[in-house]
Amino acid sequence: MLTNDVIARADSVLMQTYGRQPLVLVKGQGCRVWDEAGREYLDFVGGLAVCNLGHAHPAVTEAVHHQLQQLVHVSNLYYTLPMAALAQDLVRLSFAHRVFFANSGAEVNEAAIKLCRRYSLERFGPNRHRIISMTNSFHGRTFGALSATGQQKFWQGFEPLLPGFVFVPFNDLAALERAVDGTVCAVMIEPIQGEGGVILPDPGYLAGVRRLCDEAGLLMVLDEVQTGLGRTGKLFAHEHFGVAPDVMTLAKALANGLPMGALLATAEVAQAFVPGTHASTFGGGPAIAAAAREVLRILADPDFLAEVAAKGNYLRDRLTELQRRHPIITTVRGVGLMWGLKLARPGAPVVMACRERGLLVNCTQGDVIRLLPPLIVSLAELDQGLDILGQALT
Numbered sequence: 211m212l213t214n215d216v217i218a219r220a221d222s223v224l225m226q227t228y229g230r231q232p233l234v235l236v237k238g239q240g241c242r243v244w245d246e247a248g249r250e251y252l253d254f255v256g257g258l259a260v261c262n263l264g265h266a267h268p269a270v271t272e273a274v275h276h277q278l279q280q281l282v283h284v285s286n287l288y289y290t291l292p293m294a295a296l297a298q299d300l301v302r303l304s305f306a307h308r309v310f311f312a313n314s315g316a317e318v319n320e321a322a323i324k325l326c327r328r329y330s331l332e333r334f335g336p337n338r339h340r341i342i343s344m345t346n347s348f349h350g351r352t353f354g355a356l357s358a359t360g361q362q363k364f365w366q367g368f369e370p371l372l373p374g375f376v377f378v379p380f381n382d383l384a385a386l387e388r389a390v391d392g393t394v395c396a397v398m399i400e401p402i403q404g405e406g407g408v409i410l411p412d413p414g415y416l417a418g419v420r421r422l423c424d425e426a427g428l429l430m431v432l433d434e435v436q437t438g439l440g441r442t443g444k445l446f447a448h449e450h451f452g453v454a455p456d457v458m459t460l461a462k463a464l465a466n467g468l469p470m471g472a473l474l475a476t477a478e479v480a481q482a483f484v485p486g487t488h489a490s491t492f493g494g495g496p497a498i499a500a501a502a503r504e505v506l507r508i509l510a511d512p513d514f515l516a517e518v519a520a521k522g523n524y525l526r527d528r529l530t531e532l533q534r535r536h537p538i539i540t541t542v543r544g545v546g547l548m549w550g551l552k553l554a555r556p557g558a559p560v561v562m563a564c565r566e567r568g569l570l571v572n573c574t575q576g577d578v579i580r581l582l583p584p585l586i587v588s589l590a591e592l593d594q595g596l597d598i599l600g601q602a603l604t
């Protein structure tokens with residue numbers, strides 16, 4: 211069979227960094243993807259919270275197509291129209307006054323770390339460069355982002371890491387308070403831990419983090435790489451919790467599948483980056499910026515976000531029902547269209563059973579089934595997916 215042949219050939223030449231599902235996907239449309247044998251799958255992974263507008267969204271495709279015919283790349287030695295417009299859109303839609311573009315989540319988290327250190331040096335002087343991060347967090351695989359990631363399993367074989375990170379448990383304000391001293395410049399945190407298993411902040415926790423940051427003069431850095439851009443039913447997850455950060459990172463869904471990341475900051479913090487301090491050859495390139503502009507135009511529409519929130523509530527009710535019928539689900543947690551089902555058993559067999567029945571879901575932390583459907587998902591598609599998930603659990 212062609213699929214097995216492709217997999218065998220790929221496995222013989224690709225570095226073995228991934229435990230890939232045995233699927234060769236060739237086409238996507240909306241919430242569905244097809245493999246090379248023509249089999250259809252309902253996609254509740256959405257490219258890992260990337261394809262928020264679904265696969266092959268016509269407006270995004272059209273914008274990229276148009277831009278590809280005009281200008282693809284000139285580097286950041288020059289200005290381009292899509293980049294300028296996109297930065298304005300992001301500033302208009304957020305707490306931020308300034309934006310830096312890069313190409314992935316890890317990369318903008320690296321940029322955030324550099325920005326915090328440089329801001330702190332200028333504002334407060336030397337020896338105040340440490341960053342408090344959270345146990346069980348995920349910020350990416352490059353060295354700085356990896357060093358900020360509070361999961362030792364990702365560090366193994368790569369130490370020594372970048373120095374200067376302190377870890378405290380998520381949802382533990384007292385531990386955070388104890389960790390703050392004159393050597394700390396920032397707190398870096400996901401508003402909802404995604405890779406860590408969809409862990410929500412306790413009521414008042416993020417507001418408490420904000421207050422501690424204000425009292426100690428620390429920057430609050432929110433990694434919204436996964437939670438941002440409509441995933442939770444608000445444009446940015448922090449809007450649920452009544453806080454605004456000083457620095458925020460976005461990536462995953464920003465260009466609906468094309469690689470783009472954005473670092474956002476207030477004017478005061480952003481001025482620490484002056485010409486020569488940071489750069490990216492591809493960052494904010496015209497074709498990708500054109501895609502992201504369309505993404506924002508669609509996602510930031512209050513009606514669109516209200517629909518995501520409503521579908522999220524529907525999904526929550528259906529998942530709670532599912533849990534009642536399947537005691538193997540120990541916890542259901544999430545918001546909007548970002549959900550985790552913690553199982554009393556390993557999740558891999560459930561992922562496989564879903565796939566065999568035509569549904570793609572992800573498993574994180576070994577036993578958390580993570581659902582990240584495209585935000586354009588219909589109620590009928592949610593029903594279909596949950597029916598399959600129910601069968602798979604049986």
Ligand SMILES: *Cc1c(COP(=O)(O)O)cnc(C)c1O
Pocket residue numbers: 313314315316317319348349350351400404405433434435436437461462
């Ligand atoms: C996925 C993710 C990253 C890393 O993004 P990459 O584009 O894979 O580098 C960083 N932070 C969070 C919260 C993520 O979910």
